[in-house]
Amino acid sequence: MKESIHDMPSLQNAKKRTRAPIVFSREDLVISSRLREFARGKRYFIRTYGCQANVVDSETIAGILEEIGFVSSNQMEDSDVILLNTCAVRENAEDKVFGEVGALKNLFSKNSKKVLGICGCMAQEPHVVESIRKHYPQVNLIFGTHNIKHFAQLLDEVLFENKKVIEVSSCEGEVIENLPKIQLEQYKAFVNIMYGCDKFCTYCIVPYTRGKQRSRLKEDILKEIIDLKEKGYKEVTLLGQNVNAYGKDFHNEESFATLLEEVAKTDIERIRFTTSHPWDFDESMIEVMAKYKNIMPFLHLPLQSGSNEILRKMGRRYTIESYLELVDKLRKAIPNIALSTDIIVGFPEESEEDFLCTLEAVKKCQYDSAFTFIYSPRIGTPAAKMNDSVSRVTKGERFHRLVTTLEESIAKKAQAYVGKIVSVLVDGPSKKDESMYSGYNEQNKLVHFKGTPDLIGKIIPVRILESHTYSLIGEVVHE
Ligand code: 5AD
Ligand code: SF4
Numbered sequence: 001m002k003e004s005i006h007d008m009p010s011l012q013n014a015k016k017r018t019r020a021p022i023v024f025s026r027e028d029l030v031i032s033s034r035l036r037e038f039a040r041g042k043r044y045f046i047r048t049y050g051c052q053a054n055v056v057d058s059e060t061i062a063g064i065l066e067e068i069g070f071v072s073s074n075q076m077e078d079s080d081v082i083l084l085n086t087c088a089v090r091e092n093a094e095d096k097v098f099g100e101v102g103a104l105k106n107l108f109s110k111n112s113k114k115v116l117g118i119c120g121c122m123a124q125e126p127h128v129v130e131s132i133r134k135h136y137p138q139v140n141l142i143f144g145t146h147n148i149k150h151f152a153q154l155l156d157e158v159l160f161e162n163k164k165v166i167e168v169s170s171c172e173g174e175v176i177e178n179l180p181k182i183q184l185e186q187y188k189a190f191v192n193i194m195y196g197c198d199k200f201c202t203y204c205i206v207p208y209t210r211g212k213q214r215s216r217l218k219e220d221i222l223k224e225i226i227d228l229k230e231k232g233y234k235e236v237t238l239l240g241q242n243v244n245a246y247g248k249d250f251h252n253e254e255s256f257a258t259l260l261e262e263v264a265k266t267d268i269e270r271i272r273f274t275t276s277h278p279w280d281f282d283e284s285m286i287e288v289m290a291k292y293k294n295i296m297p298f299l300h301l302p303l304q305s306g307s308n309e310i311l312r313k314m315g316r317r318y319t320i321e322s323y324l325e326l327v328d329k330l331r332k333a334i335p336n337i338a339l340s341t342d343i344i345v346g347f348p349e350e351s352e353e354d355f356l357c358t359l360e361a362v363k364k365c366q367y368d369s370a371f372t373f374i375y376s377p378r379i380g381t382p383a384a385k386m387n388d389s390v391s392r393v394t395k396g397e398r399f400h401r402l403v404t405t406l407e408e409s410i411a412k413k414a415q416a417y418v419g420k421i422v423s424v425l426v427d428g429p430s431k432k433d434e435s436m437y438s439g440y441n442e443q444n445k446l447v448h449f450k451g452t453p454d455l456i457g458k459i460i461p462v463r464i465l466e467s468h469t470y471s472l473i474g475e476v477v478h479e
Helices: 033-039 052-068 091-103 105-110 126-135 148-160 218-230 256-265 283-291 308-314 320-333 352-365 392-415
Strands: 002-007 023-026 043-048 081-086 115-120 141-143 163-167 174-177 188-192 235-239 270-274 298-300 338-345 369-374 421-429 436-441 446-450 459-467 471-476
Touching: 002 148, 033 052, 033 148, 043 052, 052 081, 052 115, 052 148, 052 188, 052 235, 081 091, 091 105, 091 115, 091 126, 115 148, 141 148, 148 163, 188 218, 218 235, 218 256, 235 256, 256 270, 256 283, 283 320, 308 352, 320 352, 338 352, 338 392, 352 392, 369 392, 392 459, 421 446, 421 471, 446 459
Parallel strands: 002 163, 023 174, 043 081, 081 115, 115 141, 141 163, 188 235, 235 270, 298 338, 338 369, 446 471
Antiparallel strands: 421 436, 421 459, 436 446, 459 471
């Protein structure tokens, strides 16, 4: 099969940050009539790995596929277009994708009018694209995070010119509005407020795979939220790699605090946001969070490490003292706030002493939830050139000690809900037991209770009877 290469990824270009203004574009989809014709009665399947940015991209890709005429399927085997929207943040995420692509080989040799596409952050990595070209002939489409706007044309070329198509741009990126979107959930939605990242923490591949920081215009964000509210959505989560840096690229008065306040004034019932960087978090954001009841008392505030030396090597630009001070201010202003975090163990040259600083910080912060990771070197990042000196055994051992310490505070926080009434936005029945329903309380804790289908999408009071580390069990309070 011939290859048609439109653009190939380059880490060198991906790390450029020029002063060029942000390009805003309103895309109109170009869909050929032969593609519309082909799509009739055909199915698509998207597997999404990684973070919420990928979830939203998958919603857009699904929107484009449905606009073309494809219908969604939850079975890979009987789908005509299969896409893997991938994550590059750690090696184990990448291994899963390679495993899945390998397993699909037979499906594809039998039927040539199928599309197997790789998109998302792994597509932005030159070594991944090379490896797919060499070892996985069943993949006939590769496109990057900046190339979603051309997806319909790329699909047309694969299907009708019988080519393997690669289009991965390593650029600073644009802000694109107007692309269609199929929201995966009916009552909760993710809303991008910005794209990309300019922080370049030394371990992280994201600034290379998603381009420079670009904020969406406030009017576009507010319009999307008001539309969602009118459609019956109860909760929005504002998304960005560093939401607190929202608007900094406009070089005007716009800030995350002013945006958040206006979102709160739309009166949508629940507002969350993620991810916050401790470095950009200022007092005005705390004030807005404390002032509005529809901003949920929950904050994901990645710590990464409790050692100043490691934080410096990670390029995080805060100290453990300033992080703890921020936590203190947040707890004073919003006493019922729940905190969650991300922590990496085994960063290059992390000593036992450094690790103990992390354990100490974790004890002080008393988190309500946490994501923990073993450091994974990413090709092209500055940390990948550092001495990855901590042995696998030590990394594993530190990981376990960290999880044990975190779980003490997480379980204690969960225990404190017992006997209290919390409000829960009901998601739906559990897969294992149809009579058990679940949803999240304001502090983002998972709550299970006996329920009925009419409760789905409602915010209801639930009395907590029992706590586990990662969930609560309760009963619906009938008023
Ligand atoms: N190795 C391990 N964890 C990482 N993260 C990001 N890059 C790496 C890496 N190279 C973690 C960080 C980040 C979260 C999304 O993933 O903790 O906050
Ligand atoms: Fe990665 Fe740091 Fe940007 Fe987060 S802030 S996406 S960890 S570079």
